[in-house]
Amino acid sequence: MTALQKKEHNPVAHMTPEDIDSLGKELDAVRAEIIDSRGAKDAAYIRRTIDVQRKLELGSRAVLLFSKYKPAFALGTAGLTVSKILENMEIGHNVMHGQWDWMRDPKIHSTTWEWDNASPADLWKHSHNELHHTYTNVLGRDNDLGYGIMRVDEDQPWVPFYLGQPVWNFINACFFEYGIAAYDLELGKYMKGRKDKAVFKRDLGKVGQKVRNQMTRDYVIHPLLAAPTGSWGTTLMANALSNLGRNLWTHSVIMCGHFPEGVETFTKTSIEGESRGEWYLRQMIGSANISGSKAMHIATGNLSYQIEHHLFPDLPSNRYAEISVKVRDICERYGLQYTSGPLPKQVASAWMKVIRLSLPNHIAAKVKFPSRRKPVTPTALPSRRVDTGEVAA
């Protein structure tokens, strides 16, 4: 935890190795409990979600056949946007995490799933599941942290390029799925000559094919189908808007997951030889939740429970809500920050950080940015309870 210890407030300084160990055991128990109780109800949930999403998509596309009429355009566009969001977030992202592999249904399995996104499933799974989830918030290892084009921590040296980062971030938001495809391709690494040319070419071919398929569907076939009613232009527009809508939404949700104030970053060396407990700890304090309604949680693919998702990326998303109660309690007892807030607040906070870090440290220091990081007092730290003679739980 050396990266943390450098900070003015080290959020884990109060924990002994024994505390961290006990934290790991408690979280392992939470995990085991969910695995033991996984069953028919959960299976029904994901099947129902897929059913609803596909019917919504079909319905919306049918309505768009008449999109030259304004109400049809509005309804169809809204429906298609929601359907695309569900497909990527609550379904695609989570299925590809293997959250539903336990059902052994080849139709809903991480190894067979393909999603409506520019990044092909296998590339995404590699960079997301293997890199992002393993190296969560580790500077220089986690692509999600600034997507390689942004300055995400005061420790990163400032160069004038970063002045534009609020703009880069906005552009990335609008074309987010292509941004994802680009960093799943490890475009940055390739440009620096650190990626095998043959592999890059092969992957590029896959992405190209995927993008071609998506574009043909959204911008050629469906508009053509709507042509007989004179709705081809509005259908094309509706597809473009729903793709834009989904891009902005997913970008916001993902930015909220690791970027708001209060979320910690780590250095490469700090995670060497990490124990299970330390790994859990990094996932917890490196992520932030979004609070809100059930519909909001589903629309974020339950990534609003980012902390729980990072602790247990392969547990079914519909169970994160109940896991969060336990995790919050653990955080209280161990004196750990459980970062959470409503969507607008978290989005604003993340953007503030983007803006702050676009400036050199000495200038940023002069501008007052609200700090959300306040020390948390542990209510029942195992090591202290033993100190006072109480029996550890």
Place this chain on the structure above:
Amino acid sequence: MAHLLSDGPTQNAAGRAPGGAGWRSRAFKLLKATTTPLLPEDYVDLFDPLRTSTVLRARVVDIVAETEDAATVVLRPGRTWRGHVPGQYIRIGVDVDGVRMWRAYSVTSGPREDGCIAITIKAITGGAVSTHLVESLKVGQIVQMEQADGAFVLPEVLPHKILLLTGGSGITPVMGILRHAVEDLDDVILLHSAPRPEDVIFADELRELGANDRITLVERHTDEHGLMDTVELEALVPDWRERETWACGPAGMLEMLEGHWQQAGHAHRLHTERFRPALAEPGEGGTVYFTKADREIECDGARPILDIGEEAGVLMPSGCRMGICYGCVLPMREGSVRDLRTGEVTSATPGDGILIQTCISAAAGRCDLVL
């Protein structure tokens, strides 16, 4: 008969254009471009799960209790069902507590106008699938299934004299055969064992066939008469040597029969169907590495790699789950596995691609399987 990868992942995104070039395949391509990354059938499934041409499913249309712990399930198979030969089994996949599980069941129905087929299941204490089917399945539910398979069937030229030897739920394939062929058979002896009279599945129908002299029915009740031995067999069916024989029942019974027929030099006249493999002493386990999935799984030496892989969430191809259909075969690149039935160890040296049946193979040290 082997259907390699028959239960393998049906890739949502992979191209699976139906055969035949021309306008049909072009139309299908266009349809696929409309639904990408899904397939058109994924949308058809929303409204009619039996229509799809790539996976076979069935709807449960009736459930009939047979005995205290056995029930017959009538199924309407989907569009691509190719029919069965009496005596064959089908595999069905059901979601037990959310988890897809596959088991084989013999087809028990006779000729039907409506295209439905039936299977009859005896609930086994602690049995995941059999208990689910008998106790929790509901009319109207969809189950996954596969085309019929199996060689426990009558030959084309019907033998004059037949002996059918069954025990417990082993009556099922035999019932399937009798319901189709009893009118064409001249001389049939059915020697059936069950614990008590009330445990006999299809009792009324069998006893009626016996009463009408269609078959000679010899019913034994093991709670009262004990397990049958060769002496009793000789006494009950003195002319067994002259009879083409089909036997299905518990492993012990089948072993006894196989030994007896072998000794008499009549092994070729005995046809058996096993519901479970007979197992040898287990050995040490090991680590199985699935090369394509890049997953490493610890396996003990007593359980099939198939079961352990499935439990770990790996999508494993499978079939009969007892070593007869080769539906579970995977190439082994390196390492060793032990045949759970014989204890025999098979090893591969790097570069090999020895095909092993995961349903009857346990890990014996480390081994790399291509999946």
